[in-house]
Amino acid sequence: MKISVRKIALGVLLVGAFVLAACGSKGGAASGGLTVGSDGENLAFAPITLTAKAGEKVSLTFKNNSTALSHNFVLVNGGEDVAAAVDEAAGAAGEAAGYLPADKANIIASSALLAPGASATIEFTAPAAGTYTYVCTYPAHLGGGMVGTLTVN
Numbered sequence: 527m528k529i530s531v532r533k534i535a536l537g538v539l540l541v542g543a544f545v546l547a548a549c550g551s552k553g554g555a556a557s558g559g560l561t562v563g564s565d566g567e568n569l570a571f572a573p574i575t576l577t578a579k580a581g582e583k584v585s586l587t588f589k590n591n592s593t594a595l596s597h598n599f600v601l602v603n604g605g606e607d608v609a610a611a612v613d614e615a616a617g618a619a620g621e622a623a624g625y626l627p628a629d630k631a632n633i634i635a636s637s638a639l640l641a642p643g644a645s646a647t648i649e650f651t652a653p654a655a656g657t658y659t660y661v662c663t664y665p666a667h668l669g670g671g672m673v674g675t676l677t678v679n
């Protein structure tokens with residue numbers, strides 16, 4: 527009787543370990559690599575579209591390729607209307623705040639304000655399927671065309 531209980535316990539442990547391992551690999555390491563930059567001296571991102579899978583961990587590297595302009599990368603929880611509202615709040619927050627509003631409710635992920643040539647890697651969990659706008663909130667950069675779309679599948 528004792529032996530069979532042990533066998534059952536061992537079986538439960540093995541199944542448990544297997545399930546944990548399976549979950550671990552599914553939840554997984556960062557899906558790797560999204561890379562986006564500013565488009566040279568233009569007020570634009572390159573690329574202007576990115577894709578990710580819902581719920582995956584995303585590691586995104588943003589590179590400021592300008593030699594003169596500061597930029598940031600701000601992914602908002604919505605489309606261009608939400609981006610415009612975040613951009614306005616960012617402008618009010620000012621440069622000392624990295625042009626990021628204190629209220630981050632509509633921001634999924636953001637980089638610091640990067641000096642020319644700098645880069646930063648940010649990590650976030652991809653939201654539900656849909657399309658999300660990313661912008662640079664440095665004053666007038668969104669208006670100049672510094673905007674893109676993340677599609678989550």
Ligand SMILES: [Cu+2]
Nearest residue numbers: 597662664667
């Ligand atoms: Cu910019």
